[in-house]
Amino acid sequence: MSQFMADIRISLADALRAALIAAGIDLPAGFQAGLERPARREHGDWSSNAALAVAKGAGRNPRELASELAARLEEHRSEHVAEVSVAGPGFINFRLAPSWLHGVVADAVAAGVQGYGRQSLGGGRTVIVEFVSANPTGPVHAGHGRGAAYGDAVARLLAWCGYDVHREFYINDRGTQMDLYAASLAAVSVGQPVPEGGYNGQYIVDWSAEMPGEADPRQWGRERALADQREVLGSMAVEFDTWFSEQALVDSGAIDDTLAALDAVGASYESNGALWLHSSDHGDDKDRVLVKSDGEYTYLLPDIAYHRDKLDRVGPQGLLINVWGADHHGYVARMKAAMAALGCDPDRLEVVVTQLVRLERDGEEVRLSKRTGDLIELRDVVDEVGADATRFTYLLQSMDTAPTFDLAMAAAQVMDNPVFYVQMAHARVCSIAARARADGVVRPSIQQVDLGLLVHERELEIMRQLSMLGEVIAAAASERAPHRVTAWLRDFAAAVHGFYHDCYVVGSGIPPDLTQARLVLIDAARVGLAVGLGTLGVSAPEAM
RNA sequence: GCCCCUGUAGCUCAGUCCGGACAGAGCAGAUGACUUCUAAUCAUCAGGUCGCAGGUUCGAAUCCUGCCGGGGGCGCCA
Structure with a gap:
């Protein structure tokens, strides 16, 4: 908030407080005069429900008290206040003089595009916003697009408010899905059918044809998918500071450190040949497997190590914000439980779950993509409606809603x-x-x-x-x-x-x-x- | 069965966290407005039991409880 705006609000609040005291009201400790922008223009530029809030405790009639306060405020009003009035059950309304609005204009012009509306509430606090984090097994789809638009907008807003923001993409480049993807590429490249549970879709055919014969399908496929994802996200101006590899994390020994840390606090135990996280101790429905009985890690274990790493990077005052799709909501409790088990304040990890978007074109649902054989690609959305309209349309509604995105409508000029x-x-x-x-x-x-x-x-x-x-x-x-x-x-x-x-x-x-x-x-x-x-x-x- | 999101105008949604003044927009509908900076616009009218039922409160779309409807999720997949 600019100094100018802050001054107006503070001066109104101070005047209210002074009027309340002058009226003989005992203000409770920590009392804040409620000041808000009225919903209706006729109610002025600022409005306070202070009289309503304190009337009962003071044994006063709210409307009468408001009138008394308004009279006092009228007497001592500052230069930008044009009128103080009482309305409804006891609201005190302030109408500001046009001179105040002219100050707003001067303020905006002086601050300019690089400065107007900047806030300081972040105070330089570090925050890592992790979003998209699609598996490197194919193109990003339309659902990732909403996370991309949202995560980047949150990052921009936080940066505008004085946070030290880092955008991060977590690459799940190991595990079952990665194995299936590599096997699919390898099979199709030599004319074999895709293995059971593998990846289908035209892009597998296209990419396997591109793949050099001597290439490692795992490594090559990872790079190919990431290049594709990076390109599409870049086309809608979403860039990441860090692309964090799960495989690199595993290679670094962080998994063993994490297992040791969990063991040290008694948060893990063995059962039926697997290693479990005692997540039910920290609010989860049940315990979760960390290491499968075949010795493989689940997705959860490296993810815990990853979050430990992030927490370490943002420092004790830092904050983590994760943007996850609705299909991951069940995962929130176990992740927070793991953080709690490790002695971290779970409030430092915020998970925003974005609801699904229904895609339509002229009122007809579009569900399947030819190229992926599954979900609509984000590339197709951006190609059809443009980067700006894609982002804006994704951000029209709260992330708690599952809106309908009409491609034809968004593309229409x-x-x-x-x-x-x-x-x-x-x-x-x-x-x-x-x-x-x-x-x-x-x-x-x-x-x-x-x-x-x-x-x-x-x-x-x-x-x-x-x-x-x-x-x-x-x-x-x-x-x-x-x-x-x-x-x-x-x-x-x-x-x-x-x-x-x-x-x-x-x-x-x-x-x-x-x-x-x-x-x-x-x-x-x-x-x-x-x-x-x-x-x-x-x-x-x-x-x- | 349990968990998360959701139900507001014909349609798409703000507002719900942090309770207030006759519940707001846009679209669609009706009626109007350009000799001048982009009519790609503007204005007026009409349109609502805020899913239902209780409760708390001076005051509930907003908080609490219960029900009903819609979406998503409940793997030693990620």
Whole structure:
């Protein structure tokens, strides 16, 4: 939150507290005056339920208490507060003066695309966001796409909020699935059928044909799959700082260290020839196998070692965020149990489970891909709808919902496509600035522009929305909910389109002073749109 | 049977964590608005037992309990 915005909120809270004390209310320890943005415009710019909250304890009528508080607040109101009023059962509403909104505009322009809406809540804390982590046994599919868009957006939001963020992809390059994949490639390359439980699909045929005869199908297949995954993810601008190999972890001896650590705390035991994790001691439904009776590791054991490694890397204050698909939800309890057994605070490991996406095209479900013989490839989604629309569409809703992604709709360059609507708002604002330049409008410094001329309802609405961006970003980051930004962008874009429609910036009928003020306003609007889109990893085009 | 997510307008969804003011958008529907910066837009109208039933509260879409519906998961696979 900018200093300017923070000051407004703090000054309102302080004034409220002072008024409560002056009214003879005994405030409970740690009392925070509740201040929020009212849902309805008529209720002002900020609203407090403080009178409602304390009335009962003080034996007062809430409405009367609110009136008394409002009268006191009116008496001592600061320069940016235009009006204090009482409404409903006892809400105290603050209406801010336009001067406050003009400060928001100046703030946004000064901070710019690289700074507006930045928050400091991370305090430099290190966080590893692990996402996608598809098996290197084939192309990434559409479901991975949602995790990719989400994980990257969370990473961007956290970085914008002052976290030291690392993006990581865990490569499951050993184990049963890898064996089956290698065997499938090897078999098909010599014209043999795919082994039982192996991988089918056209890509196996294509890749095995590419594979040199002397290549190790395991090693070659791993590289081939990773190259394919990296390429597709890169095409939607998702890049990782670290691609972490499970095999390398095993080779490093970390597994033995982890087994020793688990043994040392009595968290493992042998039964029926296998080694078990006593995860039921830490909230899991039942115990889990670490080492199978044939001596092979399960998926779980290297994963525990991997999380130990990550925890070590982020340090004692650091945080791990994992993005897993809905089909892995049952795995959360055992992973947290393992962390708890090792003496780590389980709250330092956050697992976000993303629900499944249903893919449609013009209302018809699309389920199977020709090339993989199974799920739709992410490549096909990006090819059909484009990187920006793919990301934005994946981030339209909360990760707790299982939405429908209509490919035709997302690809359409029409007004009912939200990504297009938002990007268009940015392009329009840029086009106005370009027109001003083309018309030879000379821009003085912002200090010489009279922002007080911005009083049109359309202008005020842009400024109000813009003033909320910092709060929205902070909420989106701390709730790991990028869709909050998506929702804000749609509202903000609507305000920009409305302004565009009703308020001309350049032209013969517009007074030069107003042109200048509105040019500053659209600079601020451009900053807001670009920052919002940026936190989602969606581009902000200057023309469409 | 157990676990996770979910049920809000005809459709797609915000809002639920942290309880407040007549429940918000977009699309679809109806009706309007451009001699000027991209009509790829804007405005107005209409549309809802917030799955159901109890409970807590001054106040419940939001918290608690129970039921019903939808999705996903319950391997010595990953």
